[in-house]
Amino acid sequence: xxxxxxxxxxxxxxxxxxxxxxxxxxxxxxxxxxxxxxxxxxxxxxxxxxxxxxxxxxxxxxxxxxxxxxxxxxxxxxxxxxxxxxxxxxxxxxxxxxxxxxxxxxxxxxxxxxxxxxxxxxxxxxxxxxxxxxxxxxxxxxxxxxxxxxxxxxxxxxxxxxxxxxxxxxxxxxxxxxxxxxxxxxxxxxxxxxxxxxxxxxxxxxxxxxxxxxxxxxxxxxxxxxxxxxxxxxxxxxxxxxxxxxxxxxxxxxxxxxxxxxxxxxxxxxxxxxxxxxxxxxx
Amino acid sequence: xxxxxxxxxxxxxxxxxxxxxxxxxxxxxxxxxxxxxxxxxxxxxxxxxxxxxxxxxxxxxxxxxxxxxxxxxxxx
Numbered sequence: 001x002x003x004x005x006x007x008x009x010x011x012x013x014x015x016x017x018x019x020x021x022x023x024x025x026x027x028x029x030x031x032x033x034x035x036x037x038x039x040x041x042x043x044x045x046x047x048x049x050x051x052x053x054x055x056x057x058x059x060x061x062x063x064x065x066x067x068x069x070x071x072x073x074x075x076x077x078x079x080x081x082x083x084x085x086x087x088x089x090x091x092x093x094x095x096x097x098x099x100x101x102x103x104x105x106x107x108x109x110x111x112x113x114x115x116x117x118x119x120x121x122x123x124x125x126x127x128x129x130x131x132x133x134x135x136x137x138x139x140x141x142x143x144x145x146x147x148x149x150x151x152x153x154x155x156x157x158x159x160x161x162x163x164x165x166x167x168x169x170x171x172x173x174x175x176x177x178x179x180x181x182x183x184x185x186x187x188x189x190x191x192x193x194x195x196x197x198x199x200x201x202x203x204x205x206x207x208x209x210x211x212x213x214x215x216x217x218x219x220x221x222x223x224x225x226x227x228x229x230x231x232x233x234x235x236x237x238x239x240x241x242x243x244x245x246x247x248x249x250x251x252x253x254x255x256x257x258x259x260x261x262x263x264x265x266x267x268x269x270x271x272x273x274x275x276x277x278x279x280x281x282x283x
Numbered sequence: 284x285x286x287x288x289x290x291x292x293x294x295x296x297x298x299x300x301x302x303x304x305x306x307x308x309x310x311x312x313x314x315x316x317x318x319x320x321x322x323x324x325x326x327x328x329x330x331x332x333x334x335x336x337x338x339x340x341x342x343x344x345x346x347x348x349x350x351x352x353x354x355x356x357x358x359x
Contacts, residue, residue: 100332104329104332210343213343213346213347213350214339214340214342214343214346217343217346217347217349217350218342218343218346220350220353221346221349224353262335262338262339263339265335265339266335266336266339266340269336270336270339
C-alpha cells in the first residue's frame with residue numbers, strides 16, 4: 001500500500017475513535033408515521049366521495065409528469081446526435097422496455113401493447129426515483145422523503161389500468177364467450193371444473209391486489225427504512241454511532257435505488273405477462 | 284393482556300415470522316439460478332431476468348406481512 005493511503009487510513013481511524021468520546025447532542029422527537037399522513041395543501045371542493053383537494057401525493061404526481069414531459073423534450077433534441085451519452089442512456093432503457101419486457105414475454109400483441117407497457121414502466125420508474133430526492137414538503141417545510149407510489153391509491157389506479165386492459169385484450173382477441181371459456185380446464189371432472197373456474201376468477205382479482213400492494217409496500221418499506229436509519233443515527237446521542245449509522249444509511253439508500261428500478265421493471269413485466277396470457281390460447 | 288400490548292405483540296410476530304418463508308424461498312431461487320448459470324454461462328442474462336421477476340414476486344409476500352404489522356401498529 002502507498003504511504004499516503006496508509007496515513008489517510010490512520011487519520012480516519014483516529015478521528016472515528018476520538019468521536020466516541022465526544023459528548024452527544026440533545027434528544028429530539030421524531031415520529032416515523034407522520035411522514036405518511038397526507039394533509040391537503042390547497043383545499044378544493046369534493047365531488048361526491050372523491051376529494052379533489054391538492055395533497056402532497058398530488059404534487060408529487062405532477063412533479064413526475066413534469067419530469068417526464070421535460071425529459072421527453074430534451075431527449076427529442078438529442079435524437080439528432082445518435083452517438084451521444086444521453087441518447088445512449090435512453091436507448092438502453094428503450095431496449096429494456098422493448099426487448100427485455102415486451103418481446104421476451106408476449107407472443108402475439110407486441111406492437112399493440114408496447115406503448116402501454118413502456119408508459120407504465122417509465123412512469124413508475126420516474127415516480128420511484130423522484131421519491132428518492134428530498135423535497136421540502138415535510139412539516140414546517142422541512143426536507144422530507146416521500147414518493148407518489150408510496151400511496152395505495154396511486155398504485156391501485158395503475159394496477160386497475162392493467163386489470164382492465166388485460167380483460168379488454170382477452171375479449172378483443174377471443175370474444176367474450178371464448179375468453180371466459182379459456183378459464184375452464186377441459187380435462188377435469190365437472191365438480192372440479194366449477195371449483196377451478198371459481199379459483200381462476202379469484203386469482204384474477206388477487207392479481208390486481210397483489211400488483212398494487214407489491215409496489216406500494218416496497219416503496220413504503222423503503223421510506224420507512226430511511227426514516228428508521230436516519231433516526232437511529234441521531235437517537236443514541238453519540239457521534240461515533242452516528243458516523244457508523246450514517247454509512248449504513250447511505251448503503252440502505254443505494255439498496256433503495258436498486259429496489260425502485262426493480263419494482264418498476266417487475267410491474268411492467270407482470271403487466272406484459274398478464275396481457276399476453278389473456279390473449280393466447282391456454283389449457 | 285390489554286389491547287395495546289396485544290397489538291404490539293401481534294405486530295412483532297407478524298413482521299418476524301412472516302419473513303421466514305420468503306427468505307427460504309429466495310435462497311432456493313437464487314441458489315438454483317447460480318447453479319444453472321454455472322452449468323450454462325451463455326444463458327446467464329435470461330436466467331438473471333427471470334430471477335429478478337421471482338425475487339419481486341417473493342418479496343411481495345414478505346411485504347404483505349410488514350403491511351399487516353404496520354396496520355396493527357398505526358391503524359387499528
